[in-house]
Amino acid sequence: MASAGGFALQDVAVSFRGAAALDGVTLAVEPGESLAVVGASGAGKTTLFRVLTRSVALTDGKVTVGRRDLYALSKGELKGLRRRIGSIYQAYNLVPQLPAGVNAALGEVGGMGARATLRTFLVGPNRTLAARVADALDRVGVEEKARARTADLSGGQQQRVAVARLLVQRPELVLADEPFAAVDPVTTERVFEALMELNHEGATLLVNLHDVGLARRFPRVVALREGKVAYNGPPEKLFGETLNEIYAGDDPHREAARPEPADERPKDSISLTEGRDGVSSH
Numbered sequence: 001m002a003s004a005g006g007f008a009l010q011d012v013a014v015s016f017r018g019a020a021a022l023d024g025v026t027l028a029v030e031p032g033e034s035l036a037v038v039g040a041s042g043a044g045k046t047t048l049f050r051v052l053t054r055s056v057a058l059t060d061g062k063v064t065v066g067r068r069d070l071y072a073l074s075k076g077e078l079k080g081l082r083r084r085i086g087s088i089y090q091a092y093n094l095v096p097q098l099p100a101g102v103n104a105a106l107g108e109v110g111g112m113g114a115r116a117t118l119r120t121f122l123v124g125p126n127r128t129l130a131a132r133v134a135d136a137l138d139r140v141g142v143e144e145k146a147r148a149r150t151a152d153l154s155g156g157q158q159q160r161v162a163v164a165r166l167l168v169q170r171p172e173l174v175l176a177d178e179p180f181a182a183v184d185p186v187t188t189e190r191v192f193e194a195l196m197e198l199n200h201e202g203a204t205l206l207v208n209l210h211d212v213g214l215a216r217r218f219p220r221v222v223a224l225r226e227g228k229v230a231y232n233g234p235p236e237k238l239f240g241e242t243l244n245e246i247y248a249g250d251d252p253h254r255e256a257a258r259p260e261p262a263d264e265r266p267k268d269s270i271s272l273t274e275g276r277d278g279v280s281s282h
Contacts, residue, residue, distance in 0.1 A: 004065060004084040004172040005031035005204035007052060012061035014047050021047040023227035025061070034196070034205040036215035039224035040247050045208040048224070049175045053085055054078060086171035088179045092158045096151035100142065100161045101125070103150050104133045107169030136167035139194045141187055156183045163191050167198065174198055176207045180214065192217075212243065
């Protein structure tokens with residue numbers, strides 16, 4: 001099957017109980033791209049990610065991965081595709097009773113056989129995998145928590161373990177839904193760098209953000225409003241009236257999304273929105 005990193009949506013619509021979550025979305029992403037997806041709460045950002053893992057039904061439109069119709073894949077083909085997609089969602093999706101290191105090692109489960117998976121659960125990763133886990137935990141700043149029970153970690157630490165699991169997985173496509181929530185600015189930088197390293201190694205990277213300043217650090221920004229694409233282009237053109245239209249009525253997030261005056265250059269400031277994110281490996 002073609003790489004999971006490149007995909008296209010054509011006139012995609014998704015509805016829940018008659019209300020449109022996505023409405024005529026057309027978007028193409030090439031393998032190896034990195035882009036930020038912004039928009040007010042309820043704009044359709046998370047639904048967009050769920051479409052790319054075929055976790056929701058389409059009301060209309062088509063999604064292709066490579067040249068294959070995502071929604072026409074067999075169960076076996078879909079399972080194989082999902083193994084190559086790493087997702088960070090707004091729930092940790094860790095096993096609280098297991099050590100942080102074992103949770104990070106589970107990013108490799110998709111490539112393991114049943115016996116190796118069971119061994120990882122019961123006695124931990126083998127030497128090779130353990131070295132990869134240690135490196136991943138170090139890259140997000142929680143290497144000293146490898147043997148700690150995940151349930152005993154803070155929310156921010158659990159979030160970093162979830163990102164470490166993604167690093168171990170080494171997916172072709174990374175879907176990160178607010179991966180910088182619940183962590184301090186220093187940790188934000190470490191997580192940002194870790195995700196960018198995955199991108200530089202060839203993974204396609206999509207990141208949902210409320211923070212426009214952070215979104216401007218990506219080479220391409222896609223903005224959603226009421227389920228439609230309101231902007232798709234370089235960050236330096238995302239200003240003024242465009243931002244006001246994208247975030248109109250989104251008072252809870254106006255501080256993070258506030259546009260700069262037209263005569264100022266974009267700033268790379270980082271503001272944090274509280275949340276709970278985690279990794280869902282398939």
